[in-house]
Amino acid sequence: MKTYNFLLLAIAMIFATFAGCGGPKIVSVKGVATAQGKPVPHLIIHFSPVAGRPSSALTDENGCFELEFDRKLKGAVVGTHKVTVTVAPRDPTEEEMMAMGHPPRDPIRAAIAAKFAKQDATPLSVTITKAEAALDLKFD
Numbered sequence: 001m002k003t004y005n006f007l008l009l010a011i012a013m014i015f016a017t018f019a020g021c022g023g024p025k026i027v028s029v030k031g032v033a034t035a036q037g038k039p040v041p042h043l044i045i046h047f048s049p050v051a052g053r054p055s056s057a058l059t060d061e062n063g064c065f066e067l068e069f070d071r072k073l074k075g076a077v078v079g080t081h082k083v084t085v086t087v088a089p090r091d092p093t094e095e096e097m098m099a100m101g102h103p104p105r106d107p108i109r110a111a112i113a114a115k116f117a118k119q120d121a122t123p124l125s126v127t128i129t130k131a132e133a134a135l136d137l138k139f140d
Helices: 002-018 092-099 107-116
Strands: 029-035 043-049 055-058 064-066 079-087 125-128 132-138
Touching: 029 043, 029 107, 055 064, 079 107, 125 132
Parallel strands: 029 132
Antiparallel strands: 029 064, 043 055, 043 079, 079 125
């Protein structure tokens, strides 16, 4: 009987411990990447929170993006994020040049990559508190 009571108590404690543990709060984040007032296409934007899994997105031809937390879930963790950028090649020729260590052909994207590539050096931080439908990321 004592073993049975102990087992029930242990199970109750396990359920109490994990009750309410639903994981991090993820919210939708959409926006546009701009530099010098113009949209910037072909950027891979990374949002790295202080704690938790990062989110990322590829900007389209109009500089628009939607962050993805993982393959099934779009958005980002609520909190403060360091924002870094990787330049995505526009075409196979630029991809080959970049693979050989050359900067992107577009000087604006090259300047963005130089300034915002490293998490420990990027000057851009964003705090996400709720869903964002029109976040303007200015890479100036």
